[in-house]
Amino acid sequence: MNAPTSIKEFFESGYRQFLPHVSIDCAIFGFHDNQLKVLLLKMKNVEGWCLPGGFIQWAEPANEAAQRILQERTGISQVFLQQYYTFGEPERNKEPNLKDLIDSLNIEPAEDNWLFRRTISIGYYALVEFSKVTPTVDLLSDECCWWDMHELPKLLFDHDLMIGQALQTLRMQLNFHPVGYNLLPEKFTMPELQKLYETILDRPLDRRNFQKKMLSLRILERMDERKSVGPHKSPYYYRFDKNKYDQALQAGILLGF
Template identity: 60%
Template sequence: MNVTTELHDFIFNGHLNYVPHLSIDCAVFGFHDNQLKILLLRSKYLDGWALPGGHIQRNEHIDIAAQRILKERTGLDKIFLKQYQTFGDPDRLKTQSSQYFLNAVQIPIPPNNWLMERIVSIGYYALVEFSKATPTPDLFTEECVWWDIHQLPALIFDHDHMINLALLTLQSQLHYQPIGYNLLPDKFTMPELQKLYETILDKPLDRRNFQKKIMGLGILEKLEERKSVGPHKSPYYYRFNEKNYQEALTAGLSFGF
């Protein structure tokens, strides 16, 4: 296997630039064709797929590191990003060890290499508008693509556990913070917004009850424009009131389903 100079430098000198024993992994959610999607990367060196992730520069705030990693993978900045869990099981990488990765690159690695040590991962989840993201692989991966949350491929390490917890956290957020500003286009219909909530919660919601609750939050603005979907179905478009939406994110809300 051809080992690039960049990869060789990362393996042998990465500890000079990055914090050892600590990494970031991001569950990036998007919504497309009424499906909740998650962004995954196919590994060059391990048999499976992984969440976008990376290491933290020595003088870098962890939130800034997560934003940097996601911009590199999606081309987007100003992403809704939230830390949700730290993954510190000492056996979390043993299913496919760092040694397996280092052997796969086919260069001699000393046993005290910084990548051989235990790695604790800080988990973030992110919400992005599907159509605006440009999935881009990194140094260790062949491709970066969206997957339906219900049809995931084989994942490396403990990334299946990471995704499950990220999804549970996202579902929990629906009860105390609004969702949608980062997942839907600038304008959308009420059925489209309801479908987003139903897809995340994985259950149907009563149409009238949903509309009453969501309008009661004061975060939507009804537009004069309608979406033409048939002779008798022309729902109005809505958009989020960004100021009220951000206030609801900060203050929290009671919005049980």
């Protein structure tokens, strides 16, 4: 079974393919220009942006649906993706009313169309490598791009709450997941890794203690190459050592600050 090919079909018979009343929304985080970014979609004919989302196919596990949605919007798979909260307020998808969108598209769904009824949304957050993502619009949107976490546009529904909770969860779990491994390119410098942590935690960290701590985890490998970044000493490149990381995980060693 493939994704619906038109909005009309989606409205009229989407419920045959998808479980109604339950949706998935993904806060997809990336890191670029020393800023934490989140991938957003601009809905057609509606003023406001929203998280990439979708519905669960009848025979599809929720976690796989989330992977599929992420794959469809970014082109990548096999990334860090985690459920963090399920949003169950009755009015969460009532405002704004999608009928505005509908009217502009020349389709006339009934008042009780499955998409207008109450929908509970399972929130996932993902950590992806910025450069590997190819932002791709979906059926209902006409733009898909990264937004700086500090300068978010107007968001639809409860998606501002969703992003906030996702970030809060990410901060709490920062100590338990190899954040750098998922958000940074293969090779990176210690200042870059530190900047990532500082951005997520939104507070400065001591450069020397950070380096000491990260190296003590024994999951990084220093390369011979250095990065040239200006008229001063050049930092070494590092990369994650998957084997050592797995060992550290086994041993229960935690990551981060």
